[in-house]
Structure formats: C-alpha cells, structure tokens
Amino acid sequence: MxxxxxxxxxxxxxxxxxxxxxxxxxxxxxxxxxxxxxxxxxxxxxxxxxxxxxxxxxxxxxxxxxxxxxxxxxxxxxxxxxxxxxxxxxxxxxxxxxxxxxxxxxxxxxxxxxxxxxxxxxxxxxxxxxxxxxxxxxxxxxAGLTAWRALVVDGKLKAGDTVLLLGTGGVSVWALQIAKLMGARVAITSSSDEKLERARALGADHVLNYRSQTEWGKAIRAWSDDRGVDHVVEVGGPGTLAQSIEAVRIGGHISLIGVLTGASGEVPTAALMSKQARLQGLIVxxxxxxxxxxxxxxxxxxxxxxxxxxxxxxxxxxxxxxxxxxxxxxxxxxx
CATH class of the missing domain: 3.90.180.10 (Medium-chain alcohol dehydrogenases, catalytic domain)
Structure with a gap:
C-alpha cells in the first residue's frame, strides 16, 4: 500500500x-x-x-x-x-x-x-x-474535539456567554461554529481583515485586528461592557496570555491549548490572581x-x-x- x-x-x-x-x-x-x-x-x-x-x-x-x-x-x-x-x-x-x-x-x-x-x-x-x-x-x-472540550466539556459553555477566540486556524474556526451553535456571543482576532470578514460571515459578533489594535485585551473588555469575556480559547501561549488575562472576566475560564508564540514565557501571575480566573491547559x-x-x-x-x-x-x-x-x-x- x-x-x-x-x-x-x-x-x-x-x-x-x-x-x-x-x-x-x-x-x-x-x-x-x-x-x-x-x-x-x-x-x-x-x-x-x-x-x-x-x-x-x-x-x-x-x-x-x-x-x-x-x-x-x-x-x-x-x-x-x-x-x-x-x-x-x-x-x-x-x-x-x-x-x-x-x-x-x-x-x-x-x-x-x-x-x-x-x-x-x-x-x-x-x-x-x-x-x-x-x-x-x-x-x-x-482541532474539532479540542474546541469542543475547551468550550463545552471544561468550559460549561451556555447560551448568552461571551467567548474570545485568537486567530482563524482550525481550532478557532471550529470554536466559532460551536460557540454560535450554543448561543454564545463571539469575538475573534486576526492580523488579516479579509479573514476577519470571513469570520463575521460565519457568525462572529465582533472582530478585531490585533496588529492595528495592539492592546486587544482592553478592547475586548470594552466590547463586553467592561465585564470581560466568560471564555478565552488561548492558542498563542506566552506571547498572548497577558492580553487574554486582561480580556477575561473575574472568575472566567481560559483554555490554554496552543503554543504558537513559544513553549515557555512569563505569566502575569498577579493579574491572573486578581481575575480569579481558571487557566486550564488541555490536549484534545x-x-x-x-x-x-x-x-x-x-x-x-x-x-x-x-x-x-x-x-x-x-x-x-x-x-x-x-x-x-x-x-x-x-x-x-x-x-
């Protein structure tokens, strides 16, 4: 064969x-x-x-x-x-x-x-x-099962929740589809305006170009009426984690499922502690x-x-x- x-x-x-x-x-x-x-x-x-x-x-x-x-x-x-x-x-x-x-x-x-x-x-x-x-x-x-576990199994996603997705790769696009199926509001980031428009066509409620809005964690928090989002599907790792912590609500959930920006790095522990957020690593x-x-x-x-x-x-x-x-x-x- x-x-x-x-x-x-x-x-x-x-x-x-x-x-x-x-x-x-x-x-x-x-x-x-x-x-x-x-x-x-x-x-x-x-x-x-x-x-x-x-x-x-x-x-x-x-x-x-x-x-x-x-x-x-x-x-x-x-x-x-x-x-x-x-x-x-x-x-x-x-x-x-x-x-x-x-x-x-x-x-x-x-x-x-x-x-x-x-x-x-x-x-x-x-x-x-x-x-x-x-x-x-x-x-x-x-990709699909990773997104499902992050949002539904571990995140206990429910209708009306807010979700932040990083990028438009396989996990993030699957997560967008799952979140909309479950009745959530979704924000998604990319460096490509063309990709963001495609995400909007799939149902994204808010799109953000992280190159033009470098403080995207604050921008996402503002989109959520300064409350912060309920869930973040974090695919970047150390290079994006600080912004994800900024974006999440107090008591929210961050699924760490990717290391696109590196395998190790500084974690803003004081910010994570003050948010009292759950940072959970997961593999499929x-x-x-x-x-x-x-x-x-x-x-x-x-x-x-x-x-x-x-x-x-x-x-x-x-x-x-x-x-x-x-x-x-x-x-x-x-x-």
Whole structure:
C-alpha cells in the first residue's frame, strides 16, 4: 500500500511516498479501515519538521477518516461499510484525563493515517458524523474535539456567554461554529481583515485586528461592557496570555491549548490572581467526548471550513501551505 513516510532527520525534504506492506486482516477487537482523508494540525507540522522528535520511518498525520472494510471477532460497534474517524488518544476512552504525552498518538508515537489502510482496535475510532465527507470528518479528531472540550466539556459553555477566540486556524474556526451553535456571543482576532470578514460571515459578533489594535485585551473588555469575556480559547501561549488575562472576566475560564508564540514565557501571575480566573491547559479529549461531539455536529448541522485540499502525494506542499499561515480553517488531504 502507499504511505507517506518521514525519515531522520525529520524535515519536509525527507517526507516521501513509499510502498508499505498491507496491514492485512483485522484481529479480535480490530477493524480494517480504507482511509480516504485527513487534515493538518500544528502538531503534525512539528512531527514532520523534527520539533516533536519524530521516529525514523514514521507515517505522519493524527487525523484519519475512511470506511470500514472488515471487522475482527468480538467487534459489535462497527460493520463493513461504516464511515469512521480516528481518535487522537486511542487509549483514553472516557473519564478524566490520564495521558499527558504523545507516545500513543497516531502520527507521533505510533504510525498515523497518511496511508491507504489501517488496522487498529475498534476503540481507536468513532463513527464519523453523518453528511460529512472524509476530509471534513477528519477535522474533528484534533482541532474539532479540542474546541469542543475547551468550550463545552471544561468550559460549561451556555447560551448568552461571551467567548474570545485568537486567530482563524482550525481550532478557532471550529470554536466559532460551536460557540454560535450554543448561543454564545463571539469575538475573534486576526492580523488579516479579509479573514476577519470571513469570520463575521460565519457568525462572529465582533472582530478585531490585533496588529492595528495592539492592546486587544482592553478592547475586548470594552466590547463586553467592561465585564470581560466568560471564555478565552488561548492558542498563542506566552506571547498572548497577558492580553487574554486582561480580556477575561473575574472568575472566567481560559483554555490554554496552543503554543504558537513559544513553549515557555512569563505569566502575569498577579493579574491572573486578581481575575480569579481558571487557566486550564488541555490536549484534545477522550473518545467519549468525541462521540458527544459527533452527535452535536449532526444535531446542529455543522460543517467544518476546509480552506484547501491536497492529494496524499502532495503532503509536503500541504505542510508548506500550512507554514505560510494564509489558511482559514482547516487544510485537508484526500486520496
């Protein structure tokens, strides 16, 4: 079968299409999936460029969606022909977080889904949302579930809440759609006025260009009648955290889910303390939470925003496009 493989030292130049042995028939508790789609994440880019310490010969991509071709003994949840989508943490089935690393994350600690077929435990997948194609379904594995957990699972989002989103990448655009589905008011930032207009068309109530409004934390607080927002989905990290703390209300919730501005830095602890806000780090979510998200997508009629699609053999070009940071929403890969 065909698979994209990254070799040491990990770099886009070492990422190439190769022939790999077919994984064969599923064993007990396993399913065989004909994969058709994936989407790119910042984490995947870190793997293929060496920042995440990729193993030599690793098949990248954490997101995978396709059709069940065969089921092994003892599998009752899926049947041949079912559309399924992968789980970021295949061993975290439900309950509180128990995993804090990527040793079992597809495309990082184990082979991912940039290949034609996969044989994995049935519990490493969920049913895909009805009505979505394979690329669209694949976006829920990492970006979509992260946004869902940040706002709904951990944030307890409710109608009438105010939400601040940073940027217009995959997590933020998914969070915009989820927040509007739940009846929240949403402010979103970007350095691109064009992207902000696209966000407004998706339902954003307030848009802000952080290059022209450098004190955007104060501007967001003013938009919220000087109360501060209930939720912040913080994708930047140390370079944006101080502004997010400025923007959040007393007793509000900041979901720290990204490190786009760096892995460490100064935290304004006095400001955080005075806000009495909850700053919570999180990494994606459990399989049970993904199943809840699938039901919400179907009930709400949500469709992810796909900026552009690439063929599997053009995966290096897809990552170069991601590095250019011109995309809005998700970048898809299909085959």
């Amino acid at each position: 065909k698979a994209m493989v990254v070799h040491a030292p990990a770099a886009l130049e070492t990422l190439r299409l190769e022939d790999r042995p077919d994984p064969g028939a599923p064993g007990p508790g396993e399913i065989r999936v004909k994969l058709h789609g994936s989407s790119l994440n910042f984490h995947d880019l870190g793997v293929v460029t060496g920042r995440m310490g990729a193993a030599d010969g690793r098949v990248p991509l954490a997101d995978g969606a396709g059709i069940v071709e065969a089921v092994g003994a003892e599998v009752s949840e899926f049947a041949e022909g079912d559309h399924v989508v992968s789980c970021f943490f295949p061993d975290w089935q439900n309950g509180a977080p128990t995993i804090g690393d990527f040793r079992r994350t597809p495309g990082d600690g184990i082979d991912g889904f940039a290949q034609e077929y996969a044989v994995r435990p049935a519990t490493a997948f969920t049913r895909a949302p009805k009505g979505l194609d394979h690329v669209e379904a694949a976006t829920i594995t990492t 979510g459990s399989r049970a939470e993904q199943q809840d998200f699938v039901r919400a997508i179907e009930q709400g009629g949500l469709r992810p925003v796909i900026d552009r699609r690439f063929a599997l053999d053009a995966l290096p070009d897809a990552f170069r496009y991601e590095m250019g940071a011109s995309h809005f929403g998700k970048i898809g890969v299909e085959w």
